[in-house]
Amino acid sequence: MKNIVLILVLVAVQACAQKTYYGDLEPLGKFPSKLEEVSGIEVSPAGAIWVIQDSGNEDEIFQVDMKAKLVQSLKIDHAKNQDWEDLALDNEGNLYIGDFGNNANKRKDLTIYKVPRSELDKKKPNAKKIAFHYPEQKNFPPEKDSLYFDTEGFFHLDGHLYIFTKNRTRPYSGKTLIYRVPDTEGKYAAESLGSLFLCGDQDHCSVTGADISPDGKTIALLSYGLVFLLTDFELSDFSKASIKTIDLNCQTQIESICFLDDKTLLIADEQNRYGGRSLYQFKLD
Template identity: 70%
Template sequence: MNKLALVFLLVMAQACAQKTYTGNLDQLGKFPSKLKEVSGLEVTPNGNIWVIEDSGNKGQIYKVDKDGNIKKSLKIDHAKNRDWEDLTVDTEGNLYIGDFGNNKNAREDLVIYKVPHDEMGKKEPNAYKIEFTYPQQKDFPPKKDSLYFDTEGFFHLNDHLYIFTKNRTRPYSGKTLIYRVPDKEGEYEAEFLGALFLCGDQDHCSVTSVDISPDGKTIALLSYGFAFLLTDFSTPDFTKSSIKIIDLQTGTQIESICFYNNNTLLIADEENNHGGRKLYELKLD
């Protein structure tokens, strides 16, 4: 095979891999003004929808309905909101709060708070700390071409929390790094699982939230304007997944995603100059 033919095949393979589909977000409701910066969203096994806000906001979790109305708020005891960025839940209903937002890649106090399901009925639920570090990060912050250690998305699966980092590299590499830590209280060095290339557009390809479907067959990664659906993977190696890219056709700051069921995603955005502060539904084919 000559070089020209090889280049053509590589270009065609890349084009096929990056085929983009169109998604239609259906607005369900709008959050009240006190929830301008919803950064994490999750549905517990009993069907309750919980949301959090990121840095500069209270260390509280909010139960909302599908219209975006607040039904309950709980202050998490012994938990400070340094930069809460995502929520996930396990099959027993234990809730996990990812306090791992790290815009400048300078934090050395990354933590995930575990709120036991039997604490959720209390006014101020207690939380346990899962503290962790990234073994690849040696400098705080690292050089611009190594800014991989901001994080806004994770999910729970089989006694582990899987973490997908938000890429802030310059020049932009298009990769998210994947790690995991145990779901139990303690201090850990996160286990590095690999890097996943999403796409090369720094405005649309950095992960802002992650979730896995109830049946464990699909992982949804959210970015600004796009959703990436990962299928055909083998745990814990997600780097060889099939990836479907969905253009959500929105210019708002979408920050949160979760599965409502195996075929339906809930998505929330923060309020900015383009609108936002809304809760959406996306039906999957």
């Protein structure tokens, strides 16, 4: 039995390591102690860095500088942090907060809050609500082999929000489901755009953050220690996308990613026993 388990582990690791490139994160600074659980990060067109924290924290967004020092915090009006997991921005500077963390796959109140650019100058910005559901989910929760509906990553492009779900299936399938919803206030059935197989290691291959480069040519999907770079994709069909895997050589709980520019990523991790609570930069080739 031990030999069988070892073989399965080696197969999973090998599948995850195929076409894998290695790189090191460049530390930029450490977040203040009140930001132990940064779960999403974005950079505005004007260069403001925004971060959020996940469940158990206040309904606030935080602006930090390039050294992770706190600039200001804003309490979002008409919004509740049930489980905020990622941030997105559009070209006009409107901010989107993904309240779609769903560890147990039980939630029926999945929400994206839209904070207009004009509201970000206020101490208590008002948010508009984009409510949605996954039409393919029939049970709450589904069976263990269908636990696809937790979510921690999305981005904005051309009037839509593109969502990549976090796989919690057992046995682990290695897939992320892809959906999109309009970026305007309302209630929606998310449109399915298929799925992607990232890799077969359940500890390293589930999506914890997502973003798209300013030129729209590269998508970065973050997982625990890995970044998957998607190029040559079609927005209605990601199955033909080219995927490059980068191993970040780290043990902390990496949760957040965004593009600073077309060739530079900002990455943040949560505090755990290995360290963390830091902001990093990663240069792409």
